[in-house]
Amino acid sequence: MSFATYARAHAHARASVPVSARAPSARIASMRAPVNARARAALSTRALTEDDADAEAPKLTITKMRDDDELPDNLFDAVGCAARCTSAAMKRGVAGSVVELLIPELWDPMSGNVMSESGDQLKVWEISREFMQQLVKNGSKVRAVFPDAGAAAMLKARWGGADCGFEIASVDDRALVGEDFDGVLVFAAPDPMSLEKVQRATGRANELGCPVVLLNPRLASGDAGVGLNVRRMRDNFLGKMTVTYSLRPLPWCNGSVFKAYPGQWKLFLEDTEEPGRFRLIDEFAQRPAGEELDDIVEQALRPLGDDGETAEKTTAQKVLSVMKDMQRFMRSLSS
Secondary structure, three states: OOOOOOOOOOOOOOOOOOOOOOOOOHHHHHOOOOOOHHHHHHHHOOOOOHHHHHOOOOOOOOOOOOHHHHOOOOHHHHHHHHHHHHHHHHHOOOOEEEEEEOOHHHEEOOOEEOOOOOOHHHHHHHHHHHHHHHHHHOOOOEEEEEOOHHHHHHHHHHHOHHHHOOEEEEOOOOOOOOOOOOOEEEEEOOOHHHHHHHHHHHHHHHHOOOOEEEEOOOOOOOOOOOOHHHHHHHHHHHHOOEEEEEEEEEHHHOEEEEEEOOOOEEEEEEOOOOOOOEEEEEEEOOOOOHHHHHHHHHHHHOOEOOOOOEOOOOHHHHHHHHHHHHHHHHHHHHO
16 A cells, blocks of 8 residues: 655645655655766776866765655655564564554654544554565565454455565464464564563573564553552563664654664654754653653743743743643652
């Protein structure tokens, strides 16, 4: 299928390129301009004459790299980069990877994955398919594991079974990881109900020396109806995994939290002086989230005074800050 409308970090300013196009970005294309004839002749000449020395030197165009050049231009670009980063991590011995490819129209910052329209779930599966195929191209033997037997059977029929380039399985399969398994186990959108099965299969695969990837996990989306022990088990499990790629949109501030292994976490906000571009706010060893992220964004968006320093908060901003501090205090008492 064609993936539409996926902009540079959060589908805000740039039109995306469909997967079928698979065209390089304009910035990359501009850096591949051929050397002109005069430059080629100069390079091939063994000795320079005096006339040659006086000749006008060829003009070279140097493209200045920007911080946001590492952000993907479209969904296909993001999937390919995620697969490359994950492959690099596995080669370095990372046993458990987490990949987050969050599409703005299918994901909500508060509640996680949203499947409000007919066909939304299929879009998620198609992204999974593209990721698996990219891993295969990078030299991995992949077994894709879906949340239930129904989804696995439907996708086998839709994608042509073994013709898709990787194995398709269900988290409910009894022999999910056998003694002869020697590939990469990729769980596509695992949910809270399958947590125990995912953990057991992960442990078994790692015992055999096989890496595991959680692609767009939903294990941490919403705690309603989930007991404390389950939450602790989930957090302990995810805490042992390495995030190899993450692109998380921040629609409320036109930004994105981004990570590409082995790099650090980075916060980008839209450049108001150049629409369609983003400026790097800061880098972090740990994922910025919650109140910490709110404070960082608030500080970055606060206007500068005449002296170039951050302007003082207005009265309304001070009141809001006090309210936030009170909320944090109350939450700390209840936790």
